[in-house]
Amino acid sequence: MTVADAEALSIGEVHSLYRAHVNSSQVTLMTTFGFGRELVDHAEGAYLHMRDGRRILDFTGGVGVLNHGHNHPRILAARKAFQEARRMEVHKTYFSPYLAALGHNLAAVLPGDLNKSFLPNSGAEAVEGAIKLAYKYHGGRRNTIMHADISFHGKLLGSGSVTGGAQNHFAFPAIPGVVSFPYDDLDAVRAAVKQARNAKGGCDVYAILIEPFSASTMRSCSEEFLRGLRELCSAEDIVLIFDEIYSGWGKTGTLFYFMRHPGLLPDVLTTSKSFGGGKSSISAYVARDPVFDKAYGNLTDALLQSTSTTYYGFGEETATAIEAINVAVEEDFPGQARRIGRLLEPGLRRLQHDHPDIVADVAGAGALWGVFLRNNVKVLDLVGRLAPKGLAKDPLFATKLVTSAVIDALYRDHDIYTYYTLNGRSPLVAGPPLVVSDVDVKHFVECLDATFSVGVPKLLVRFVRERVSSLW
Ligand SMILES: Cc1ncc(COP(=O)(O)O)c(C=O)c1O
Structure with missing residues (x-):
């Protein structure tokens, strides 16, 4: 295959080649989320541009790699x-x-x-x-x-x-x-x-x-x-x-x-x-x-x-x-991070105040914040019983499931890409590139607010029914 051949592959073909030549269970795991089911065309600044024309706000900051944004x-x-x-x-x-x-x-x-x-x-x-x-x-x-x-x-x-x-x-x-x-x-x-x-x-x-x-x-x-x-x-x-x-x-x-x-x-x-x-x-x-x-x-x-x-x-x-x-x-990256933090911290703290049943804690510095979600929703008991034993044994299983449901909703309903950390208490991470605009930071907080307002039980049921139950 040539590079041009690679760029012409559909998402289904990419999944098949991963299963054959990279790692099959990685495909099963990552297709849980919307972002495992589509391909990025190109990326610029704080945005990913998908093949179908959708524009995704990348609030992962590339897990630390993208302070400069994509393709500075x-x-x-x-x-x-x-x-x-x-x-x-x-x-x-x-x-x-x-x-x-x-x-x-x-x-x-x-x-x-x-x-x-x-x-x-x-x-x-x-x-x-x-x-x-x-x-x-x-x-x-x-x-x-x-x-x-x-x-x-x-x-x-x-x-x-x-x-x-x-x-x-x-x-x-x-x-x-x-x-x-x-x-x-x-x-x-x-x-x-x-x-x-x-x-x-x-x-x-x-x-x-x-x-x-x-x-x-x-x-x-x-x-x-x-x-x-x-x-x-x-x-x-x-x-x-x-x-x-x-x-x-x-x-x-x-x-x-x-x-x-x-x-x-x-x-x-x-x-x-x-x-x-x-x-x-x-x-x-x-x-x-x-x-x-x-x-x-x-x-x-x-x-x-x-x-x-x-x-x-x-x-x-x-x-x-x-x-x-x-x-x-x-470009004074430390100053940019402080600018972002001045919007992000009070925004996230307001969400903690307005959704005390969902948000347990908010912590971070500059342009790197974690939102720690509660895992006390009733429906989780049932989900825990349905889940494969290996997964449910993880003491953070419930937290990861709730956080995954929020991440999935942010992506599907608001075109915002986030992640949670695999260790610690697995907070949802808000760590945008330092080139992100004030408007985009405020938009992120509003969308997270709207997502929490749907309620965790509803988000969880949708996530489990549509994303993971077929894998279990
Ligand atoms: C604090 C810290 N140390 C070390 C590493 C390992 O870096 P790498 O993934 O490039 O091997 C990471 C990666 O996330 C990290 O966050």
Whole structure:
């Protein structure tokens, strides 16, 4: 098949090819929702344009990837210029001016001596790289790594091992020495560090990972916790890693969440998602000079920092990220997120007030908010009995079902695309691109209001009858 052949496929043909060559149960699962049953023609800004001409407001923000919106003109122009000049993508033995400039830009926008970058492809790879760096910093003499219980750091063997949460069972072998602590609980971290001693009584912890803002639960660490953690890590020479893969590039109202606290600095920062401007699959870990230099600053180890031998720092990916950072700074993405938050937060809080039987809680920051729905509707008992045992065993099954029914209704009745998080308490996420207009934010709140006004029992019955019962 050619690209043109692919673009001519109907949705039915795409489903059949997925069943034959990708993953059959993925098709069964995703066709539960309206968006699994149609194809996107093109996308621009905050909108998806469907093949049938419908225009969908994309309030998912591409799950963190689309702060710039779809196909930002400056991102497209940077990629086009790169291609038209026939620039080189591949070789690592020629120095890349793009990689040099991107490293410079990262250091310029980040505080302190966060100056050394490595540029792999995915968030999980950046986390793996950060873990390796911390381990190497201690020359293999420490063997414990700590993470928070509600963390999400990725799905590779290392990043999956340090991902917590009961909902997030990682059914694969874990790296050794992993210890978990309750999120935002400094006393618990202190106690766990104290316990992790080597045979000589010295500290055995080589790294602590934390998401200052957890996008899967919409919780954030207190300033006191983050500063206390910094102090503890400095005192014990533990490499402190902030994972801001989701929350970076302005999303929560500051360039990175931790930057709202002046003087606060991790030893390593991981970033990805909107770092690629919505086009490039690129991530980074950025390390403080002394940490990086101690780990890899010698000729024998000079090439050990990579997480892939082949795919890192490719030309067009890095050129795109240079432009993505410049757009984020010049278009004041943190300010845009605060603008959106000034409309979204009071709007969602009003819905919580007006629909107390449906909305249990609202939490978030800047342009990233979670709406936590109640799961106390009577009809759920019956649905729970009908559902396949495997699904109904999930303690969040009822919450996910109610939230799915709301997401389905927003899509079907109002042409708005949203999602819920798979871990935490599975809130419905309102996290639009930072280029979304005020009018669209207000429209979203009005449509959510109208959806809640239909009532959860009615939404649930329609969702189960028309979308999922045939699959059960
Ligand atoms: C905070 C955080 N860390 C790590 C990851 C993993 O990134 P990736 O999916 O690119 O591997 C994610 C992805 O959602 C994330 O939100």
